Amino acid sequence: MAATEAPPRRIVVAIDDSTGSTEALQWALDNMQLQPGRDTIVLVNTQSYSAAPTSRPGFHVSQGEILADTQRKKDAGYKLLEKYKAKCEERQLLCETRVMIGDARLSISEAAEQAKADAVVVGSRGHGALKRLVLGSVSEYCAHHCPMPVIIVRPNKIGQPDTAVPMD
Template sequence: MAETEGSPKERRVMVAVDESEESMYALSWALDFLCIGDEDTLVLLHAQLPPRVYTTVDDTGYLFSSDIMESMGRYQRSITENVLERAKRICTGKNVCVETRVAIGDARDVICEQAEQLQPDFLVIGSHGYGAIKRAFLGSVSDYCAHNVKCPVLIVKHPRNKTE
């Protein structure tokens, strides 16, 4: 069906969320300034860290048991649940259709893969505001995504406290 002039086009906006204030601010910003309406879909994407696999004894001579590994997995899942619950609360009352996606892996790879799969109209991602040295060692997820995702990428900077 052809889009008629004046009718709103349904948009799909993907927002990458994690436990940081920066990502929650980016979500709020997207809701406030992208004017997401009831025709639009907001996809909340969380990249869950993969479980670490310890196949040998570590430097201290400690071998992780399956109970400890399961406990670490439960902890990661609880972080994911908390992040998505917090993000959904921010969306409450905004009259927008919300989908949630969780993928396991490095945030850079997860975001790029999901953007390729879902083909959103926009990707919104928060900036942690790392300095040049920290960015050089850790890498910037937002910078990586800006260079590797095919859709427009909005990198939202969290306003800094003026007394800092």
């Protein structure tokens, strides 16, 4: 009886300029048992909306300025993703990059659905309870709203060994 080959997987990894993103990608590369040349990492970066003060009296920002600012943000996002893409390509994994504009919580969920992802890997910045309450946690939002499994990679505490809890 011939073994059936598993279909290629698509794993979304949320990337920003935090160490949590670096740890999330590293976790995915080390733990997801990705198959070179078959599985795809989809790197997603979210840039915030342009802060256009058009609603305040005396301020006007043209549509052209908003579009130019949006393009600058997209360019910055793709530039950031290039170094992460190189890490994927070192392991001969297929890699796609996407830059979204908007709220990171919504953008990551949307990108994962568009990519038909099998899983999403996000870093956790470890914000305190108050900041999480006010701003909301991107990782928690994704865990509750993405239709596929979400892996939240907690920050690695420097100087502390990795620990595992035995399962009885």
